[in-house]
Amino acid sequence: MDKVTITIDINGLRYTRSIEPRMLLCDFLRNELGLTGTHVGCEHGVCGACTIILDGRSARSCLMLAVQADGMQIETIEGQGSVENLGRVQEAFRQHHGLQCGFCTPGFIMAITDLLRHHPLESDEQIREALSGNICRCTGYEHIVNAVRELANERAPLK
Amino acid sequence: MKPAPFNYLSAKTVAEAAQALAASGGDGKIIAGGQSLMPMINFRLVKPSILIDINRIAGLEHIDLNGGRLTIGATVRHYMTATSGLIEQHIPILHEAMHHVAHMTVRNRGTFCGSVCHADPAAEMPMMTLLLDGAITATSVRGERQIPASEFFTGSLMNALEPDEFVTSIEIDTLPPGTGWGFEEFSKRHGDFALACVATTMRVFDGAASDVRFAMMGVGETPLRLVEIERLVEGNALSDALLDKVAETLSNILNPNTDIHASADYRRHLSGALAKRALRLAWKRAGSHGGSVDG
Numbered sequence: 052m053d054k055v056t057i058t059i060d061i062n063g064l065r066y067t068r069s070i071e072p073r074m075l076l077c078d079f080l081r082n083e084l085g086l087t088g089t090h091v092g093c094e095h096g097v098c099g100a101c102t103i104i105l106d107g108r109s110a111r112s113c114l115m116l117a118v119q120a121d122g123m124q125i126e127t128i129e130g131q132g133s134v135e136n137l138g139r140v141q142e143a144f145r146q147h148h149g150l151q152c153g154f155c156t157p158g159f160i161m162a163i164t165d166l167l168r169h170h171p172l173e174s175d176e177q178i179r180e181a182l183s184g185n186i187c188r189c190t191g192y193e194h195i196v197n198a199v200r201e202l203a204n205e206r207a208p209l210k
Numbered sequence: 211m212k213p214a215p216f217n218y219l220s221a222k223t224v225a226e227a228a229q230a231l232a233a234s235g236g237d238g239k240i241i242a243g244g245q246s247l248m249p250m251i252n253f254r255l256v257k258p259s260i261l262i263d264i265n266r267i268a269g270l271e272h273i274d275l276n277g278g279r280l281t282i283g284a285t286v287r288h289y290m291t292a293t294s295g296l297i298e299q300h301i302p303i304l305h306e307a308m309h310h311v312a313h314m315t316v317r318n319r320g321t322f323c324g325s326v327c328h329a330d331p332a333a334e335m336p337m338m339t340l341l342l343d344g345a346i347t348a349t350s351v352r353g354e355r356q357i358p359a360s361e362f363f364t365g366s367l368m369n370a371l372e373p374d375e376f377v378t379s380i381e382i383d384t385l386p387p388g389t390g391w392g393f394e395e396f397s398k399r400h401g402d403f404a405l406a407c408v409a410t411t412m413r414v415f416d417g418a419a420s421d422v423r424f425a426m427m428g429v430g431e432t433p434l435r436l437v438e439i440e441r442l443v444e445g446n447a448l449s450d451a452l453l454d455k456v457a458e459t460l461s462n463i464l465n466p467n468t469d470i471h472a473s474a475d476y477r478r479h480l481s482g483a484l485a486k487r488a489l490r491l492a493w494k495r496a497g498s499h500g501g502s503v504d505g
Contacts (some may be wrong), residue, residue, distance in 0.1 A: 052217055094249075095248075111245075165315075183399060184312070
């Protein structure tokens with residue numbers, strides 16, 4: 052099959068690579084670019100571990116081809132912060148013990164980043180519903196909900 | 211698993227996509243949101259020779275109102291349908307249904323037309339298209355044709371498209387002012403596929419239901435438009451006796467599957483309960499005064 056050349060902006064850096072059309076976006080991030088913070092769980096859009104932000108909206112990177120993201124802007128967990136300098140959502144997870152094994156965490160952090168930009172999150176019920184596309188096997192979700200509640204309370208009102 | 215190899219075309223125009231699909235001789239697949247197709251490609255249940263991407267075709271991302279009909283273009287995503295002011299105003303039952311569609315990240319990519327094409331018997335958009343007397347515009351190198359929703363769903367995950375055709379838009383009825391509606395779905399987790407779901411609309415004149423529509427999903431091989439129930443309710447005031455009759459009729463005519471999610475008996479039970487709730491809500495919203503049923 053013919054290889055295609057794509058250029059994608061990821062966390063503000065531009066990457067150009069030649070790839071097979073069948074390469075999933077999550078595999079492109081991990082295997083071509085070494086951005087292994089994006090995790091791959093179920094590979095069919097159920098678990099949410101591979102969630103990234105694509106042109107401003109969260110998306111499952113296992114349900115997209117890298118070639119489809121040509122020319123787009125992507126945010127991944129690597130753009131949120133570092134071990135020394137955690138991003139705000141990461142810090143809230145740390146404070147509230149919103150993770151244990153950490154496998155699902157990058158997906159949660161990216162989904163929550165989208166939620167905080169676009170979603171009213173007016174009640175715990177809304178928060179739980181909004182998080183229902185991401186699966187966590189450790190926490191029982193309670194501490195994740197607590198972290199999101201704090202983040203929703205402190206953010207500027209939505210336009 | 212990872213997809214089997216395929217070629218890829220990002221089509222710039224509908225004509226280019228139609229050409230490529232025809233040239234693939236039935237082995238090509240159209241991709242828009244990909245939220246149903248990509249899992250099947252990842253599992254190698256689908257192994258297209260070429261994937262034809264219609265996401266970048268200009269002019270397919272529209273929601274238009276023409277008289278009593280609303281047209282939804284092929285790349286309109288679920289979050290757009292969910293937040294459309296036109297839909298909230300003119301088809302409030304569709305606005306409500308959108309709350310039950312998948313999860314946020316899937317709504318960001320998945321499309322209305324793609325969901326209808328996928329024809330999952332437990333998905334909201336196929337049922338809503340059937341309820342609202344939809345017409346599916348199928349395009350190919352041979353031209354365009356409209357397929358009525360009543361002829362589109364031919365089986366579980368099966369539709370009436372020819373191999374060289376793809377959907378460029380879907381047209382559905384808007385609801386005249388004063389139309390009552392009820393949408394009742396039961397699923398184990400919010401956003402999951404429904405175990406059973408009822409969607410119904412009606413108007414009420416002189417204490418009698420009129421223009422009754424009644425559709426269900428999750429209880430058959432396709433979404434169902436249940437004319438038997440529509441005839442039963444049409445022209446009558448909603449009463450407890452009538453609702454019992456509706457539940458009894460559903461129990462007789464429905465033949466749902468037993469699977470790991472629910473037994474056939476449980477689905478039949480849900481159908482009756484949801485039908486009663488949905489019809490009560492529709493009756494109440496239609497502003498009736500002559501009924502004996504409390505909302």
